[in-house]
Amino acid sequence: MKNTTQLLMLNAFLLFFILSACAQDPKKKSATNSKTTTVMKNPYYSRTSKETLHVSDEDWKKVLPEDLYEVSRNADTERPFTGKYWNTDEKGTYYCAACGNLLFRSGAKFSSSCGWPSFFEQENKKSVVYKTDNSLGMERIEALCGRCGGHLGHLFDDGPAPTGKRYCMNSIALDFEPDNK
Numbered sequence: 001m002k003n004t005t006q007l008l009m010l011n012a013f014l015l016f017f018i019l020s021a022c023a024q025d026p027k028k029k030s031a032t033n034s035k036t037t038t039v040m041k042n043p044y045y046s047r048t049s050k051e052t053l054h055v056s057d058e059d060w061k062k063v064l065p066e067d068l069y070e071v072s073r074n075a076d077t078e079r080p081f082t083g084k085y086w087n088t089d090e091k092g093t094y095y096c097a098a099c100g101n102l103l104f105r106s107g108a109k110f111s112s113s114c115g116w117p118s119f120f121e122q123e124n125k126k127s128v129v130y131k132t133d134n135s136l137g138m139e140r141i142e143a144l145c146g147r148c149g150g151h152l153g154h155l156f157d158d159g160p161a162p163t164g165k166r167y168c169m170n171s172i173a174l175d176f177e178p179d180n181k
């Protein structure tokens with residue numbers, strides 16, 4: 001009987017120990033996260049500078065969040081219907097998330113069923129530049145930021161009037177500034 005009581009007490013003690021260890025865990029994690037997620041300020045970001053940027057991937061890697069780096073510098077594509085802007089219609093301006101270059105106005109955005117934010121017209125001729133992309137066995141036109149050369153998405157010919165173009169963009173590569181801020 002005495003042994004059973006001792007065993008129960010030992011179990012209770014162990015349970016208490018495990019629970020308090022678990023309770024402390026999130027605190028420890030958040031402390032670690034706050035240290036590791038500190039991203040160096042991006043010195044290339046400017047909404048006013050027109051200067052063309054020639055920055056190495058190595059230097060971009062130091063200042064861009066990993067997911068943006070993968071899209072902007074490695075032409076990665078975010079999964080459809082997951083980005084921030086694929087189904088928004090707020091009035092405002094879209095800038096390059098990597099360098100701050102003016103890309104699109106919300107008036108050129110249209111509701112597309114493809115799962116990525118889509119525009120029929122770039123804001124000015126320096127907003128977006130193009131490159132032929134033969135990856136994945138397709139011939140597509142890659143759309144790049146006119147200032148930093150970062151990958152934004154692709155340009156297709158099945159957009160609405162008046163241009164007939166569809167700029168199919170990755171939300172992560174865009175920085176949106178609402179008009180009524």
Ligand SMILES: [Zn+2]
Nearest residue numbers: 096099145148
């Ligand atoms: Zn850019």
